[in-house]
Amino acid sequence: MVDFAVDTYGKLDVAINNAAITPDDKPLSEIDMNYYDKLMSVDLRGVVLCLKYELKYFEENNIAGSIVNTSSVSGIRPQPANPAYVAAKHGVIGLTKNAAMDYSPKGIRINSVAPGAIDTPMLRGALDQFGFEPDEYAKQLSMLHRFADADEVAQANAWLASDLSSYVTGTVLNVDGGYTSCKTNIEYTKTSRPKEVNYLFWVYFLFIKCFMITF
Ligand SMILES: NC(=O)c1ccc[n+]([C@@H]2O[C@H](COP(=O)([O-])OP(=O)(O)OC[C@H]3O[C@@H](n4cnc5c(N)ncnc54)[C@H](O)[C@@H]3O)[C@@H](O)[C@H]2O)c1
Ligand SMILES: CC(=O)[C@H](C)O
Numbered sequence: 001m002v003d004f005a006v007d008t009y010g011k012l013d014v015a016i017n018n019a020a021i022t023p024d025d026k027p028l029s030e031i032d033m034n035y036y037d038k039l040m041s042v043d044l045r046g047v048v049l050c051l052k053y054e055l056k057y058f059e060e061n062n063i064a065g066s067i068v069n070t071s072s073v074s075g076i077r078p079q080p081a082n083p084a085y086v087a088a089k090h091g092v093i094g095l096t097k098n099a100a101m102d103y104s105p106k107g108i109r110i111n112s113v114a115p116g117a118i119d120t121p122m123l124r125g126a127l128d129q130f131g132f133e134p135d136e137y138a139k140q141l142s143m144l145h146r147f148a149d150a151d152e153v154a155q156a157n158a159w160l161a162s163d164l165s166s167y168v169t170g171t172v173l174n175v176d177g178g179y180t181s182c183k184t185n186i187e188y189t190k191t192s193r194p195k196e197v198n199y200l201f202w203v204y205f206l207f208i209k210c211f212m213i214t215f
Pocket of ligand 1: 018019021022042046070071073074101114115116117118119120121122123
């Protein structure tokens with residue numbers, strides 16, 4: 001891959017390690033180890049291999065390059081029945097920080113982007129698989145109540161890859177519509193006001209209304 005990029009473009013000074021396969025769908029006691037091995041080999045080992053050869057090329061050619069590894073909100077917090085994917089994406093963040101530390105003396109920067117719900121075949125496939133209704137799911141996974149376009153993640157990648165982020169390394173940039181800033185899923189937070197609070201609100205409201213009408 002590195003050879004192909006160099007042959008095609010003349011040199012390599014930025015790389016985005018983005019490939020991954022779909023999240024798993026069973027909790028740990030039921031985990032399918034064949035799927036686990038397959039997912040780990042793409043989603044984590046794949047990133048290790050990309051980093052290995054990209055960094056080797058940067059070192060050999062004295063290039064202070066920039067690398068961005070795609071993690072996920074699943075690299076920051078767990079998701080139900082997603083042990084392999086969650087572990088792999090946490091691993092991507094660990095690798096990013098470790099590589100940033102080891103290669104910063106050479107001026108090489110390594111960062112991670114953690115997307116939330118992005119409208120791609122991977123997300124659409126997961127929605128189908130779990131039978132989630134897209135509009136409802138978007139409200140639960142984003143303060144902005146919508147999925148992102150892939151372009152909105154690409155912009156974050158482009159910034160981290162470019163010299164505009166020249167003092168940023170070893171960091172994780174969440175592109176998730178605010179998802180990881182919430183303690184619980186967003187729709188739940190909005191609708192979870194206890195019934196008693198609603199009741200007291202209406203009693204109080206009617207009391208004020210009566211008071212205003214009377215006086
Ligand atoms: N879509 C989302 O909501 C979402 C959320 C968080 C993180 N992500 C991450 O964003 C990245 C891109 O995901 P996406 O949503 O575009 O998924 P996608 O399934 O639409 O695309 C994944 C891409 O990876 C490539 N790929 C898979 N296995 C490969 C392999 N062994 N070698 C080379 N290429 C391979 C596929 O060909 C495909 O082009 C992934 O790392 C994914 O984990 C996606
Ligand atoms: C596909 C993915 O990464 C989920 C949304 O965390």
